[in-house]
Amino acid sequence: MAAQLNTLLHAACEHVCPVPPVAGAVSVLRRRVAAVLAEWSVCPGIVDDSLLVVSELTTNAIIHARPPAALRLSWVRGDGDEVLRIEVTDAGPPRPGGQPLGGVDPDEHGRGEAIVHALATRHGIRIHPGGVTRWAELTAV
Secondary structure, eight states: HHHHHHHHHHEEEEEEEOOOOTTTTHHHHHHHHHHHHHTOOHHHHHHHHHHHHHHHHHHHHHHHSSOOOEEEEEEEEEEEEEEEEEEEEOOOOOTTOOOOTTTTOOTTTSSSHHHHHOOEEEEEEEETTTEEEEEEEEEOO
């Protein structure tokens, strides 16, 4: 019974959308995510950081991975903590580390992982039979 009550105290929201492998997709996704976060009343303190994380993870999927890709947002509130989880799953395979990007200016790319690391409470990569999922969690303070 206590577990059932505890479950009821937690509120969760989820949103999933495709990540099209086209120019301009990242800005469209940022606007969509901003609207979803506003609808969920996500605390303003993490909205800007979450939009930057969305940009970095979706850009990575578009540039480095094979389609299809999908963005999943999860917002969990309960017991005083609020966590936004951002996941981008693509069809992989991941690009080997240290391999230069053909036709991509290194001054314009290559900092995404460091940005996600700096902004997220937790983050990681999960490789699975369907591809690769890169994720980050931001905790509201």
